[in-house]
Amino acid sequence: MRVVKYIFFTLIGLIITAILLVGVFLLSSKLWGTIVLILGLIGLFTAFIFALVNFIKSQSKLYNWNGLIKLSLKSLYLIITGTLLVVLWIFNFAIIDEYGEFTPLDKMNVVLGKTDINEKAIQQLIKDYPELKSQNITFKYPPNSEDQVHEMISKMGDIEQLELEIFGYQIPKTKNIEVIILPNYEEYIQARTSAGEREGGSYTRMDNRAIIYEQPKDVNGEEPSLSGILSHEYGHYLMDMFLVDKGIKFDDVPTWYHEGVSEYIGNQVGEELKSAGNISPDLTVVNLQSSQDWKNATKQSESDVYYFAGKAIEYVLGSVDDSIILSDIVLNIKEFGTFDESFKQLTGIDPKTLNIESINSWEKDLDVAYKLWHEDDFKKAEENYKKILKKHPREPLAWHQYALLLVKQKRWEEALIARRKIISIEPENPYSYMDLSYLLTVIDSQEAVNSAEKALEIVKKDNIEDWGFSQKWLDDVSHYHELKNEKKYTEAYQFISQSEQLSNFPEIIGALSQIKN
Known part of the structure; x- marks a missing residue:
């Protein structure tokens, strides 16, 4: 009966330990994962030595079967735990080394193979597509879209200039990016099963891939340029490579900022003037911290969050007049403790008050100035x-x-x-x-x-x-x-x-x- 009890508690201990270790590694970077591994192995070895010493001390007879069973189960627990530690460390290190710093959910999706990208459908859709390589980009596109691809390539100089202005240097492209162009929205949603109705493209960090399609429509039914959409998705890629280069976690930067910087880049390169959709006056950037917040704002208030985030970035640049402030905010997260505090300290803008009304407040001031001018009050x-x-x-x-x-x-x-x-x-x-x-x-x-x-x-x-x-x-x-x-x-x-x-x-x-x- 005692043996059954020992085995039961050993199994329960292994399950609890496995859950705790999985949780720890989901939250760990390369450095902290390695520290956990080293400390864990030292702790397990120390525990084994103590268990062995206690077993030897407790021997009153030549064979103490009860103690021997306990030692065996403890040894089994320590061996399995040590093996699990090493396996989880290898998985964590390999995922981060391959894809960069990920959120816990992203890591789970990689391990489980769960994403909203239908890889089988993609490969079927592009099986006859030609490829065109340009620097760090591989384009895969319908045969009749080659002119559009060359047009997008011609815009890369503008994107590189924006890269210098925003980040202050040419970011090391440790991973190349694959750009897939599909002919229509119907094929796009086959490739990306969770696509929204007006989604013009997507970028996935796990495989550094952008997927866009021809003749997209935005929330106002307007047709943005493919160059603008690609520039937006490439903006995500640049931010991704920047965070990898600087060793900053992806989820240390809120979703609105990722999207806002990308939208700003897309607007600058696409050049078309975008009109705003509905934006709730109560919506502030702090309501758009996570990807789930982003989705909720889109569904619940039906807000044009992309336009809002892009205008928020323009407002920051207009207030500070220094485009490199966008990367400085990210680089100073550790110094100030949080992104919001870094943002507030460097821009003088409280993110809690950054809504569409505050962003557009200058338009009312401009109306006043214009009126004074036409009343001949030039001064x-x-x-x-x-x-x-x-x-x-x-x-x-x-x-x-x-x-x-x-x-x-x-x-x-x-x-x-x-x-x-x-x-x-x-x-x-x-x-x-x-x-x-x-x-x-x-x-x-x-x-x-x-x-x-x-x-x-x-x-x-x-x-x-x-x-x-x-x-x-x-x-x-x-x-x-x-x-x-x-x-x-x-x-x-x-x-x-x-x-x-x-x-x-x-x-x-x-x-x-x-x-x-």
């Missing part, structure tokens, strides 16, 4: 614009209005600085170059021509239908420049003053009438 208007631009130095609309105010006052050099600032924020916006060209007719006609040429180049590259407007201005400003070079100043002024494009800038036309050289 107060300028004070308001400067306050807005100090807090939001990356808002092109605020710079545009401020530049117009300076033009109204014929403060040409200051207006030129403002126009160049807009170009630095929106380097691919043709209309920013057009506005700059108008202003430059007063200051430098050759540079005005160069700026007009750049505007037309972007318009044609982006296939904007109304490119004739830009062409007409280039023709006008080029002829104006030629007449000036020929010292035909009166004729030059008479010609350019008739230009349709300058009709909305009487101050510029007035200044041109004074030009004598």
